[in-house]
Amino acid sequence: MLSRKYVIGLQPLLWSIFLVLLLYTILPTLTVRLLGLWVYKKKVARDGIALTFDDGPDPDFTPQLLDILSKYQIIATFFVLGSKAEKYPELIQRIHHEGHLIGIHNYVHWTNACMTPQKVRKQLKDSVAAIENIIGVTPIYYRPPWGIINVFDLFLVHRFRLVFWSLMVTDWRSHGGTERIKSKLLAKLQSNQIIVLHDSGQTFGANRDAPHYMLDALDAFLEICTLRRVTFLRIDTYLHLLQFKKRAPSRRTKKFLIFIWLKWERVFHWLFNIRPIDVDNQIFYSRVRKYHGKTIQLGSGEELNSGDLVIELHFNNEKLHQLITESDSMFQLAVQMKQAVKSFMPTLTQHVHFIPEKVKAIYGITMIHRGSKQLGFTLTELPKGIFSRVTQFYLKLLLCLLHPNGRDRLKMKSELLSPRIATISTQELCKKYAVSVELIAISEHAVPIS
Known part of the structure; x- marks a missing residue:
C-alpha cells in the first residue's frame, strides 16, 4: 500500500499532468463540441440526413456497404484512414466513382490527444497525399478519431473543415446486435442528424464482427427511410445549403x-x-x-x-x-x-x-x-x-x-x-x-x- 508521504509527493506531478491534458486536449475538445466553434456537427435546417462512415475502407465490409447505398440510391460521406486507402485503392476509386464524398480520418487511427502538433500534421499530409494519388481530388473534410482534438488542431480550420456528428449509435459493439442499432437510428429519424457509422471493426475497442450488424441495421433503416421519402445528402452539400451558418449555443x-x-x-x-x-x-x-x-x-x-x-x-x-x-x-x-x-x-x-x-x-x-x-x-x-x-x-x-x-x-x-x-x-x-x-x-x- 502506498504511503501518505508518497501520495502527497505525487500530487504536484499529477496536477501538472492534468493541467497539460486540460489545456492541450480536454478544454479545446469540449469547447468545439459544446459551442460548435469552427466545426460542423449538426444541421440547423430540415434538409435531410447525413450518413457518414469512419475507419474504412475495409475489404470485407466496405463493398457490402456500397452495395446497400447503391440499392437505395443514397450518397454518403466516408472518412477514411490514409494507410487503408493506400492498401485498398480500388475501394477508394469505387467510393469516388459512385458519387460519395471522401474525407480523412488520420493516416492511422490514433487520437490527436496523444500526438504532437507535428505528428498530427504528418498524419493529415500523408492521408491527403494518399487520396490525391488515387482519385486526383484533394480532401478538405476532416474528422479526428474519437472526435478528440488538441489545441493546435484549431489552426487547421484554415485548410480543413472539421466535421463531427450529432448521432452515434455505438455500432462498433456487437452487443445488442442488429435490432439495437436499428432502433437507435429510427429513434432519431424525425431529426436532421449527422449520423456516424463504422464500416470496419479493426480499430481499438471495436468488435471484429460489429459491421455485420451495422450493415443489416442500415439496410432495414434505409428501407424505412425510402418509404418515408427521407433525403440524404453529402456533408459538402449540407454546408453549401447552410452557407456555413452554425447554431449558436443556447x-x-x-x-x-x-x-x-x-x-x-x-x-x-x-x-x-x-x-x-x-x-x-x-x-x-x-x-x-x-x-x-x-x-x-x-x-x-x-x-x-x-x-x-x-x-x-x-x-x-x-x-x-x-x-x-x-x-x-x-x-x-x-x-x-x-x-x-x-x-x-x-x-x-x-x-x-x-x-x-x-x-x-x-x-x-x-x-x-x-x-x-x-x-x-x-x-x-x-x-x-x-x-x-x-x-x-x-x-x-x-x-x-x-x-x-x-x-x-x-x-x-x-x-x-x-x-x-x-x-x-x-x-x-x-x-x-x-x-x-x-x-x-x-x-x-x-x-x-x-
Missing part, C-alpha cells in the same frame, strides 16, 4: 459554460498561487514572478529584461463578464474597463509597497487595451510564435464565451482583437498614482493586502 448552455470556465479559473489561480490584490475589490488578481521574454522599453526609460521580477496581472473575468453584460458596445466596454482600472491604480500602487522583493514592473496580456497608454502602460506586440497564437486563441475564446453576441463579435473589426503586452514600471506607477503620505503612513501599520 442561453442555458452558454450560462453553464461560463459557470464551468469561472470555476476552472479558480482552480488555475489556486494551482499557480494567483491571489486578489484587494479582497474587498477583486478586479485584479496577481502573482510575483520572473519575466521571461524579449526586452521591453518601458515608458519611464527603463528596460524590462528577462529575469526581472514583475507583478503579473490577471483581470477578474467574473468582473469582465459583468462589464461586458452591462456594455452596449466594445467602445463602452473599453471606457468602463479604463475607468475601473484607473480607480484601482492607487490600490495597486499601495500593493507594491508591501512586496518585499524588488519588482521592476507591472505586466499583463490583454486584448481589450484601448486607453491603456493614457493610464501609463506601454503596449508591446506579442512575439510571433506558438505562445502568441495560443494566447490569441484563448483570449478570443474567452471573449466569444463572455460576450452576449459571441462569435458575431469576433467577426466585427477582428483586426483590432489582437493581444498586447501591457507594462508599466513600478517607478512610473508610483510617480503617476502616488498615494498621500498620510495613507502610506496608515498603510504601514495595516495588515498587508493578500
Whole structure:
C-alpha cells in the first residue's frame, strides 16, 4: 500500500499532468463540441440526413456497404484512414466513382490527444497525399478519431473543415446486435442528424464482427427511410445549403459554460498561487514572478529584461463578464474597463509597497487595451510564435464565451482583437498614482493586502 508521504509527493506531478491534458486536449475538445466553434456537427435546417462512415475502407465490409447505398440510391460521406486507402485503392476509386464524398480520418487511427502538433500534421499530409494519388481530388473534410482534438488542431480550420456528428449509435459493439442499432437510428429519424457509422471493426475497442450488424441495421433503416421519402445528402452539400451558418449555443448552455470556465479559473489561480490584490475589490488578481521574454522599453526609460521580477496581472473575468453584460458596445466596454482600472491604480500602487522583493514592473496580456497608454502602460506586440497564437486563441475564446453576441463579435473589426503586452514600471506607477503620505503612513501599520 502506498504511503501518505508518497501520495502527497505525487500530487504536484499529477496536477501538472492534468493541467497539460486540460489545456492541450480536454478544454479545446469540449469547447468545439459544446459551442460548435469552427466545426460542423449538426444541421440547423430540415434538409435531410447525413450518413457518414469512419475507419474504412475495409475489404470485407466496405463493398457490402456500397452495395446497400447503391440499392437505395443514397450518397454518403466516408472518412477514411490514409494507410487503408493506400492498401485498398480500388475501394477508394469505387467510393469516388459512385458519387460519395471522401474525407480523412488520420493516416492511422490514433487520437490527436496523444500526438504532437507535428505528428498530427504528418498524419493529415500523408492521408491527403494518399487520396490525391488515387482519385486526383484533394480532401478538405476532416474528422479526428474519437472526435478528440488538441489545441493546435484549431489552426487547421484554415485548410480543413472539421466535421463531427450529432448521432452515434455505438455500432462498433456487437452487443445488442442488429435490432439495437436499428432502433437507435429510427429513434432519431424525425431529426436532421449527422449520423456516424463504422464500416470496419479493426480499430481499438471495436468488435471484429460489429459491421455485420451495422450493415443489416442500415439496410432495414434505409428501407424505412425510402418509404418515408427521407433525403440524404453529402456533408459538402449540407454546408453549401447552410452557407456555413452554425447554431449558436443556447442561453442555458452558454450560462453553464461560463459557470464551468469561472470555476476552472479558480482552480488555475489556486494551482499557480494567483491571489486578489484587494479582497474587498477583486478586479485584479496577481502573482510575483520572473519575466521571461524579449526586452521591453518601458515608458519611464527603463528596460524590462528577462529575469526581472514583475507583478503579473490577471483581470477578474467574473468582473469582465459583468462589464461586458452591462456594455452596449466594445467602445463602452473599453471606457468602463479604463475607468475601473484607473480607480484601482492607487490600490495597486499601495500593493507594491508591501512586496518585499524588488519588482521592476507591472505586466499583463490583454486584448481589450484601448486607453491603456493614457493610464501609463506601454503596449508591446506579442512575439510571433506558438505562445502568441495560443494566447490569441484563448483570449478570443474567452471573449466569444463572455460576450452576449459571441462569435458575431469576433467577426466585427477582428483586426483590432489582437493581444498586447501591457507594462508599466513600478517607478512610473508610483510617480503617476502616488498615494498621500498620510495613507502610506496608515498603510504601514495595516495588515498587508493578500
